Amino acid sequence: MSGAARLARFGDNKKTPHPMPQNEAILVTGGSGQLARRVLELLLEQGAGPLITTTRSPERLYDLTARGVTVRQADFTQSAEDLADVFRGARQMLLVSTNTLEGPGKRFEQHERAIRAAVEAGVEHIVYTSLTFPYPSSPVTLARDHYETENLLREIRVEYTFLRNNIYAESLLFSLPGAVRSGRLKAAAGDGRAAYVTREDCARAAAGALLRGETRCSYEISGPEALSFADLADIASRLAGRPVTYEPVDADAWREELEAGGMDPKLAELWVSFDRAIGAGCMDLVTRDVERLSGRAPQHMEEFLQRHLEELHRN
Numbered sequence: 001m002s003g004a005a006r007l008a009r010f011g012d013n014k015k016t017p018h019p020m021p022q023n024e025a026i027l028v029t030g031g032s033g034q035l036a037r038r039v040l041e042l043l044l045e046q047g048a049g050p051l052i053t054t055t056r057s058p059e060r061l062y063d064l065t066a067r068g069v070t071v072r073q074a075d076f077t078q079s080a081e082d083l084a085d086v087f088r089g090a091r092q093m094l095l096v097s098t099n100t101l102e103g104p105g106k107r108f109e110q111h112e113r114a115i116r117a118a119v120e121a122g123v124e125h126i127v128y129t130s131l132t133f134p135y136p137s138s139p140v141t142l143a144r145d146h147y148e149t150e151n152l153l154r155e156i157r158v159e160y161t162f163l164r165n166n167i168y169a170e171s172l173l174f175s176l177p178g179a180v181r182s183g184r185l186k187a188a189a190g191d192g193r194a195a196y197v198t199r200e201d202c203a204r205a206a207a208g209a210l211l212r213g214e215t216r217c218s219y220e221i222s223g224p225e226a227l228s229f230a231d232l233a234d235i236a237s238r239l240a241g242r243p244v245t246y247e248p249v250d251a252d253a254w255r256e257e258l259e260a261g262g263m264d265p266k267l268a269e270l271w272v273s274f275d276r277a278i279g280a281g282c283m284d285l286v287t288r289d290v291e292r293l294s295g296r297a298p299q300h301m302e303e304f305l306q307r308h309l310e311e312l313h314r315n
């Protein structure tokens with residue numbers, strides 16, 4: 001059986017070694033996550049492959065198995081040795097950053113294990129989902145994890161591509177419905193702006209980056225415009241047909257208010273740190289990289305929110 005045929009077979013058993021002589025597949029980590037799944041769908045639509053995905057929850061990906069994707073179980077808390085076995089057979093990897101809130105350094109720890117395992121398994125090119133302005137001076141609590149992951153990829157013997165994703169447009173669907181209800185959009189971002197980008201555009205850019213295969217470069221994945229919270233309040237007012245006003249608030253008071261409203265304290269800290277980063281001018285970089293990678297201009301926030309009008313009116 002050829003390497004390709006072996007890779008295309010369904011339902012690899014996580015316990016058996018993966019003796020794939022040739023590294024020819026594209027592997028996407030975290031296949032049950034929203035971004036990774038969409039990237040896999042886009043790659044399938046384009047006939048790319050063979051495709052492998054790793055996930056903590058293979059049972060959620062039976063439909064992808066049926067479409068020819070090899071699904072393997074993996075958790076970046078496993079040993080690098082176990083992970084290397086699971087990654088075998090891949091030439092390229094999309095390393096989707098994990099979402100643990102277990103404190104600074106934890107994501108990097110997981111990414112490091114995955115990267116060392118991938119190199120051990122013979123992966124030649126790692127595309128990594130980083131963050132806009134991934135430097136320790138960013139107020140975003142997990143910016144340092146991205147910084148250290150990028151640095152490791154630069155230092156280790158592998159080709160790399162960074163996709164520095166701006167804030168997902170979908171995060172606005174968390175904050176704007178309450179603002180439409182109350183007429184007040186609160187944030188601790190001053191007059192700062194962010195170049196919100198839809199998850200769909202991030203996924204298209206990631207699929208494009210894998211297919212183009214350009215290495216040793218960073219792409220700044222942004223929406224088409226940088227918007228302040230005052231701009232967002234105006235858009236929400238127009239779309240909802242009700243007045244919404246931006247109310248700048250103090251960061252610590254805002255974190256306490258979010259926690260009092262039931263938000264997990266670690267998430268509240270992360271949320272407010274993004275506000276601080278917006279206020280500090282770390283998130284306003286607008287580029288044409290989404291279009292460069294995907295062939296399609298990124299969606300404007302007004303259009304995105306128009307398409308989610310029902311959610312804006314959510315009670």
Ligand SMILES: NC(=O)c1ccc[n+]([C@@H]2O[C@H](COP(=O)([O-])OP(=O)(O)OC[C@H]3O[C@@H](n4cnc5c(N)ncnc54)[C@H](OP(=O)(O)O)[C@@H]3O)[C@@H](O)[C@H]2O)c1
Pocket residue numbers: 029030031032033034035036054055056057074075076077096097098099100110129165166167168171199
């Ligand atoms: N730019 C932004 O505004 C923004 C917002 C939210 C998240 N993010 C980042 O972008 C990533 C993808 O976004 P998303 O929307 O797809 O998030 P999501 O739907 O919450 O998915 C989380 C992802 O993290 C993976 N993951 C979590 N713990 C893991 C572990 N221990 N080992 C291996 N993989 C693990 C999951 O893989 P499985 O569950 O399949 O194992 C899944 O792919 C997130 O994980 C986060 O790092 C960015």
